[in-house]
Amino acid sequence: MSRIRFVERTGSTNSDLLAASELPEGEWLVAERQDQGRGRQNRCWESPTGNFHGSTLVRLQPSDPPAGSLALCAGLALIRAVEAAAPATGLMLKWPNDLLLGRAKLAGILLERQEDRVVAGFGVNLAQAPTIEGRETAALSSVALVSPKSFAPLLAAAFARELGRWRDDRQALTALWLESAHPVGTPLSVHVMADEKLEGTFAGLAEDGALRLALPHGEERRIHAADVMLGND
Structure with a gap:
């Protein structure tokens, strides 16, 4: 059962959940603003009012699949929630943690682990598209007006459903x-x-969620962490 807590402001919803070791799986924390939002590789993630900034907690079980493959669960939940919230076309997941609208970044995911706890953080450009150097960005407001409070239960329900699928x-x-x-x-x-x-071509996913990259001379490399761009940028 998911519980969603809303706060006006915090440093980082991911950090808050990681710091509270007693919280149960399914806990959600959503902030109107974050002062220390971050993306992969500790990059700053701008958190303007009107966008979605929220995190949830997963408690790993001995029978669970590799924890790294939770990125697939989070990505699938994210695109399903956006599809439910707005009639957006051109949505596409990009490995490992981005949701695109066309070729522009609409949302990102940050997974952080501490022992048997994994926090999945989501940043979704509902209202505004912050500037990211070298990247095109988009906001869902170009197709529909969606508030963080209305989006949160859609994402929580989608994540719970996909977490069950991840396990089963x-x-x-x-x-x-x-x-x-x-x-x-x-x-x-x-x-x-x-x-x-x-540079190569997408060859699918490994069992642990790693990207399979087909290289030009026939070799294949498995990528567990990287920045990935479509095309040859």
Whole structure:
């Protein structure tokens, strides 16, 4: 059973949930504003009023799939919630943690783990599209007006549903994720580290949720963490 708490302002909803070790699975914290919002690799995530900034808690069980594959669960829940909230077309998941509207970033996900607890944080541009250097961004307000308070229960319900699928039928979850993502064969630029850039095509997902990148000379590389751009940017 999900419980959603709304606060006017905090530093980071992810940090708040990680700091509260007694909280049960299914707890949600949604903030109108974050002062220390962050994305992957500790990048700053702008958190203007009207956008969605929220996190939820998962308690890992011994029988659970690899924790890294929770990114697929979170991504699928996110796109389903946006589809339920607005008649947006052109939505697409991009590995590992982005939701695109066309080719522009609409939302991002940050997973953080502490022992048997994983916090999944979601930032969704409902009202405004913050500037990200080198990236095109979009807001859902271009197609529909959706408030954080109306979006939160949609995302909580979708996440609970996909979390159950992740535990009970991960193959089905992976197949559904692939249906909503960039197709197999899509050209990708993968920045594994600051000084390592790979170019290849999307070859699907490994069992643990890693990206399978087909390289030009026939080799395949599995990517567990990287910045991924569509095309050869």
